[in-house]
Amino acid sequence: MTKFRLTDAQATRSLGVRLGESLPPGTVILLEGDLGAGKTTLVQGIGAGLGITDAIVSPTFTLINEYPEGRIPLYHLDLYRLEPEAVAALDLESYWEGVEMPLGIVAIEWADRLPYLPESYLHLNLTYLSEGGRQAQLISVSTGKSEAAMELPL
Numbered sequence: 529m530t531k532f533r534l535t536d537a538q539a540t541r542s543l544g545v546r547l548g549e550s551l552p553p554g555t556v557i558l559l560e561g562d563l564g565a566g567k568t569t570l571v572q573g574i575g576a577g578l579g580i581t582d583a584i585v586s587p588t589f590t591l592i593n594e595y596p597e598g599r600i601p602l603y604h605l606d607l608y609r610l611e612p613e614a615v616a617a618l619d620l621e622s623y624w625e626g627v628e629m630p631l632g633i634v635a636i637e638w639a640d641r642l643p644y645l646p647e648s649y650l651h652l653n654l655t656y657l658s659e660g661g662r663q664a665q666l667i668s669v670s671t672g673k674s675e676a677a678m679e680l681p682l
């Protein structure tokens with residue numbers, strides 16, 4: 529597990545940039561944290577690190593925003609408003625298995641609403657610090673029997 533102290537929004541974005549520059553195709557990053565904790569800011573950084581120039585805004589009605597033009601594609605989801613049944617219907621496996629679309633980075637806000645998980649993923653939890661700013665906790669998780677957890681890229 530790696531912990532980062534993010535003193536301001538720029539620090540959250542910079543952590544995302546480093547992830548965007550280094551994560552391999554097929555990485556799923558599950559983002560958790562209270563309202564306003566900085567999940568979208570982090571994904572905006574990931575986009576910048578991938579070389580995406582389109583503005584990254586939280587997916588609301590679209591459910592999934594796809595940004596194909598960077599080093600590898602970015603798929604951005606926000607499950608906040610969704611019921612578990614609606615999430616199940618999204619067929620998210622096709623994003624992290626790369627069956628119907630090229631493998632990229634799948635970044636999911638409010639990932640605690642997922643009814644199923646990929647075999648391996650990065651879990652990033654953002655919490656408020658009492659002195660202001662945020663703390664990020666990054667863990668690499670693998671549930672597959674044969675698959676080793678990926679090494680933390682940072």
Ligand SMILES: Nc1ncnc2c1ncn2[C@@H]1O[C@H](COP(=O)(O)OP(=O)(O)OP(=O)(O)O)[C@@H](O)[C@H]1O
Nearest residue numbers: 534535536537540563564565566567568569661662
């Ligand atoms: N480390 C930080 N310190 C202080 N403010 C931050 C930090 N990171 C992000 N912010 C600010 O917090 C606010 C909310 O950020 P953001 O929209 O990314 O949160 P979110 O977790 O996506 O929110 P939501 O739960 O609504 O999806 C923004 O104004 C952002 O600039």
Ligand SMILES: [Mg+2]
Nearest residue numbers: 567568586637
């Ligand atoms: Mg958000």
